[in-house]
Structures are given as C-alpha cells and as structure tokens.
Amino acid sequence: MSRDQYEAGHGKDPFFLQLxxxxxxxxxxxxxxxxxxxAELERTDSDMEYAVRTHLIxxxxxxxKQGTAKIYLRTKNVFWNANCYEDLWxxxxxxxxxxxxFVPSMEETNCRTQEISLSGRTGLWMAGLFDHVSARAVxxxxxxxxxxxxxxxxxxxxxxxxxxxxxxxGADIFLVNNYQGDPLxxxxxxxxxxxxxxxxxxxxxxxxxxxxxxxxxxxMLYFLEHGSNGHDMNGFEPxxxxxxxxxxxxxxxxxxxxxxxxSRYAMGTERRMLNFLPPNPYGLIxxxxxxxxxxxxxxxxAMIVTDGEVFYDDSGRPVPAPEYMPIAQRKLLEAAEDMPLxxxxxxAWAAARVDPAHIRVTLIDPGYISPADRAAQIVxxxxxxxxxxxxxxxxxxxxxxxxxHLTVPAGALxxxxxxxx
Numbered sequence: 001m002s003r004d005q006y007e008a009g010h011g012k013d014p015f016f017l018q019l020x021x022x023x024x025x026x027x028x029x030x031x032x033x034x035x036x037x038x039a040e041l042e043r044t045d046s047d048m049e050y051a052v053r054t055h056l057i058x059x060x061x062x063x064x065k066q067g068t069a070k071i072y073l074r075t076k077n078v079f080w081n082a083n084c085y086e087d088l089w090x091x092x093x094x095x096x097x098x099x100x101x102f103v104p105s106m107e108e109t110n111c112r113t114q115e116i117s118l119s120g121r122t123g124l125w126m127a128g129l130f131d132h133v134s135a136r137a138v139x140x141x142x143x144x145x146x147x148x149x150x151x152x153x154x155x156x157x158x159x160x161x162x163x164x165x166x167x168x169x170g171a172d173i174f175l176v177n178n179y180q181g182d183p184l185x186x187x188x189x190x191x192x193x194x195x196x197x198x199x200x201x202x203x204x205x206x207x208x209x210x211x212x213x214x215x216x217x218x219x220m221l222y223f224l225e226h227g228s229n230g231h232d233m234n235g236f237e238p239x240x241x242x243x244x245x246x247x248x249x250x251x252x253x254x255x256x257x258x259x260x261x262x263s264r265y266a267m268g269t270e271r272r273m274l275n276f277l278p279p280n281p282y283g284l285i286x287x288x289x290x291x292x293x294x295x296x297x298x299x300x301x302a303m304i305v306t307d308g309e310v311f312y313d314d315s316g317r318p319v320p321a322p323e324y325m326p327i328a329q330r331k332l333l334e335a336a337e338d339m340p341l342x343x344x345x346x347x348a349w350a351a352a353r354v355d356p357a358h359i360r361v362t363l364i365d366p367g368y369i370s371p372a373d374r375a376a377q378i379v380x381x382x383x384x385x386x387x388x389x390x391x392x393x394x395x396x397x398x399x400x401x402x403x404x405h406l407t408v409p410a411g412a413l414x415x416x417x418x419x420x421x
Contacts, residue, residue, distance in 0.1 A: 004032050009039040009074075014051045023062050030067030037175070039074045039107050042228060044086045052092055060101045071098075072134055072175065074105045078113050078227035078248070080120030081287050082219035082308055094289060096129050105134035105175060108276070109151075110143055110230045112253055115267045115278035116245060116287075122169055123213060123286030126203055126299050135166030136175040137186075142369055144273040145253030146231065150369060156185035157411040158368045161348075162276045163189050164413055167198050168350035168362040169284065170206055197391060197415055199360045201352035203299065207359060208351040210283035211301040212335035214262075215290035216308070223308025243309045244321045247272050260322040262306070266332055268346070268366075277348035277366035282336040284350075302335060304328055340383045341418065345376040347408045357419055359383070360391075363406070364413040371411035378404040383420040390416050 006025075008016030025033050036059060041048065056071070063069045073093075075083070084093055093102055104121045108114050125133040137159035142151045156178065163174055167189075176186065192198040222243060229235055229249040236251055246258045254273045257264035264270070268279030278284075286300070294300045305312040311324040319327075336342060340359065343349040348364040365374050378388070380402040388397040388404045392415055397404045408414050 004034040005037060006033075006035070007037040007039065009037075009041050014038050014041060014055055019055055019058055019062075022059060023066070026062055026066035026069060033067060033069045035070060035072055036063070037072045037074055037105075040076045041073060042075055042077070042079050042083050044083065044088045049088050052088060057092065057098075060098045063101050064098075070103045070132065070173070071101055072103045072105045072173075074107045074136065074175070076107045076109075076228070077111055077230070078116055078120070078223065078245070078308070080104055080106075080117050080124060081216060081245075082223050082227055084120075084124075085216055085218050085289070086224075094124070094129055099128070099130050102130060103132045103134050103173060104130055105136055105173075107136070107138075109138065109140035110146055110250070112144055112250075112272040113227060113245070113248055113263075113275070115263055115269050115275040116227075118166075118169070118276075118278065119214065119267070119285055120216075120287040122209065122284060123288040125170055126206070126209060126286050127288045127292050128203070132173055133166075133171045134173040134175055135163050135171040136177070137163055138175075138177040139180050141276070142274065145250055148253065151180075153369070154181040156181055157371060158276070160186065160189045161364045161411070161413060162368070164192070164198055164362065165277055165348050165350060165364050167193060167200050168352065169208070170201055170203065172200050192415075198362065199352055199354055205353045206350070207340055207353060208280070208283050208349060209299075210285050210332070210335045211299075211338055212282075212285060212331055213292065213294070213300040213303050214285055214287045215292065215303040215305040216287050217290045217305060217312070218307065220307045220309040227308070242321045244306045244311060245308050246321070260325050262321070262328065265325065265329060274368040276368050277364055279343075279346050279348055279366055281342075281344070282332040283339050283342065285332070301338075302331060304331060337381065339381060341381055342379045343376055344379055345374065347374045347376040349376075354417070357421075359418045359420065361416050361418060362413060363408050363416070365408050365411055367410070373410050374408040376406055376408055378406070378416070378418065380418070380420070383418070385418055385420050387419040388416055389419075390414055 246261045310318040348366040
C-alpha cells in the first residue's frame with residue numbers, strides 16, 4: 001500500500017478494507033486517493049458475485065461521487081478475452097456504466113498470452129467500453145513458467161519497450177512494481193512521454209489497429225480453463241482437437257505456437273512465451289464483444305467471430321480453427337490493405353496521427369529477453385509520403401517507392417514521423 005494506492009485480491013479476497021473505511025479515505029482525501037487495485041479477480045462463482053455486488057460496484061459509485069480515484073482490475077491470463085464475457089463480469093464491465101471508473105490492467109507473470117490480452121484490452125477501449133487503459137511493469141513479468149524463473153534482470157530494457165508499445169497504442173496509466181535494478185532506468189520512458197515523443201493517441205488517432213476485429217462470443221469452457229491454467233501440470237488432454245487460441249497452459253510454456261493458432265498467423269506469435277511485443281503483421285487485431293456494431297464510419301468495418309475454441313461463419317455455423325484459417329488469412333489481408341501503412345520485418349509497432357500531415361510510427365525490438373537488431377520496413381499504402389524523419393536522432397530516412405527501410409537497435413526503439421500529402 002502506498003500513500004495514494006490501495007491493493008488487494010490475488011484472486012480470493014477483495015475485502016482488504018471495509019467499504020466504510022474506503023469511503024472515509026475518499027472523503028478525507030478525494031484528490032490524493034488515486035487507485036484501488038484488485039489483482040487476479042477472474043472467478044465467476046457465487047463468492048465473487050457477492051464481492052462484486054457488495055464491494056466492487058459500491059466502491060465504483062463512491063469513486064465517482066467522492067473524487068478522482070480509479071479501480072484498476074489487474075487481472076491475469078485471458079481475462080479480457082474470455083472471463084469478462086461471462087455473465088458476472090459482462091454485466092459489471094461491458095455495459096459501459098462504469099467506463100470512467102474501471103480501468104483494464106494486467107498481471108502477466110507466469111503467463112503465455114500477452115499478445116491475446118493486448119488485443120482484448122485495446123479492443124474494449126477502442127469500442128468505447130472504458131475511458132482509460134493501463135499497462136504494468138513488474139519484476140516477475142519475464143517469467144513465463146514457474147519451472148523457468150527468468151525475472152532477475154538488473155536492467156529495464158524489456159519493461160521500457162513494453163510500456164512504450166502500450167502507450168503508443170493508447171494506454172495512459174502505468175503501474176510499475178519493479179524491485180530490481182536502478183529505478184532511474186525508467187526515466188527514458190517517462191521523459192519521452194512527458195515530451196510527447198512517445199505519443200499517446202486518442203481512439204480516433206490510432207492507425208495501427210486493423211478495421212477487422214475479432215468478435216468474442218461467450219467463451220467455451222476450454223478457453224476459460226486452459227487460458228487460465230498457470231499451475232496444473234496434469235491437465236493435458238491427449239487427442240484434444242485444435243483451438244483458435246491453442247497451447248495456453250503452463251505445460252506448453254515455451255512451445256512453438258500451433259500453425260492453426262490465430263495468434264500465430266494474425267499476431268506474429270512464434271512461441272508461447274513472453275509475447276509482450278507482438279509484431280502484428282496485419283496491424284493489431286482487436287478483440288471486442290461479438291455484438292459490437294461494424295460499418296464504414298465505425299472503428300471496425302469487418303469481424304471474425306469466435307469463442308476462443310472455434311470460429312463461426314456468416315451463418316453462425318461453428319468451424320474448426322484449421323478449416324477456417326485460410327478464410328481468416330484472406331480477411332486479414334483484405335483489411336490490412338485498407339490501412340494507411342504497415343510495418344514489415346518483425347518489429348513491434350504502433351502508428352497514430354499527430355496532425356493532419358504527419359503520422360508517428362513507433363518501432364520496437366520485440367525480443368523481450370532476447371534483444372537483437374531488427375530490420376524493418378514502413379510500407380505506405382493509402383498515403384503519399386513526402387518525408388520520413390527519426391524524431392529522436394534527427395535522421396532523415398529515405399522513402400523509396402513508398403517504403404522506408406530502417407534498423408531498430410537491439411533492446412531499443414525508434415520513433416519516426418511520416419509526412420504525407
């Protein structure tokens with residue numbers, strides 16, 4: 001607990017203080033009590049229903065009435081793609097009633113699904129269901145399996161790049177709980193945000209999200225259970241059929257992503273480990289409720305529907321993941337061709353409009369714990385480029401036939417502005 005933050009949860013007990021005590025805190029310090037953080041609240045049983053009804057929702061009402069505090073749901077695994085579509089959380093979070101109070105965040109330690117969660121959080125924000133979205137850096141983020149504890153790095157490069165990508169995709173609140181290395185190592189990120197080099201876009205300014213979204217139906221039990229399995233090594237089911245999002249359990253940690261896995265071909269995931277910085281070769285594919293309106297003047301113009309295990313065709317017929325893959329790939333390509341630009345080559349990226357004549361592109365080394373120089377190409381598609389400039393170094397980058405070639409240094413990022421007609 002800090003002077004402006006109160007934290008509870010880790011899945012079992014959100015009742016860290018009585019509601020009357022929290023009300024007293026808000027009344028006594030309406031501008032200083034900033035955050036109520038609830039970690040790993042994923043369950044949907046009767047106990048959690050009681051906690052939500054008697055504690056979480058009344059606290060949201062108090063936050064709105066008394067001050068500026070937000071409630072950060074620092075959930076885990078595939079919560080923002082699966083659990084939040086269960087009745088309890090859907091009614092609480094996806095109605096939009098408390099969009100100004102609840103903030104999606106993540107606890108992604110011992111986790112293998114970061115790229116999927118990023119799709120979920122970004123999609124719910126783009127759909128207008130939340131006013132803010134949060135990113136988090138914690139020492140334990142680099143552990144993708146409790147059999148392989150890879151968290152004791154003394155530098156913050158992987159955290160800085162993770163925070164930078166989330167900020168460039170719209171996150172405007174950052175939770176940092178890091179107890180190793182020099183805390184001043186975060187200053188480059190803070191400075192770049194404060195000076196506007198890392199540009200935090202509004203929804204309408206974000207240009208690196210595809211017009212094709214992933215519409216999430218109520219999740220299948222398979223997706224809920226396997227997407228949240230961080231400890232049970234005995235849950236492997238030989239002969240289990242392929243799933244849209246596959247090999248999510250702890251016993252798959254570090255394994256190659258299956259060929260039919262949507263996150264492999266749509267998000268650029270190679271292995272089930274540390275996918276904080278996905279390349280997103282077709283742009284970020286946002287996950288939204290399946291009932292989200294789509295159309296020419298809306299954030300999304302087309303939708304692929306899934307429950308996490310199978311896809312559904314236009315008639316509502318369930319289609320196995322391998323069978324639907326070529327259809328999904330065609331739709332991904334068609335939507336990508338309508339984007340103003342794409343980044344090729346393997347860098348993680350985001351793009352946003354900063355003014356009528358400039359688009360800012362943030363390119364990041366995606367090697368979370370395996371940094372390396374990355375060759376990247378910015379490919380202009382629906383705009384005619386006039387110039388390309390690295391705003392950190394001042395270097396002018398040549399545009400030839402609408403393509404800018406550049407290298408992202410190991411463990412770092414580059415930020416370039418594209419000037420266009």
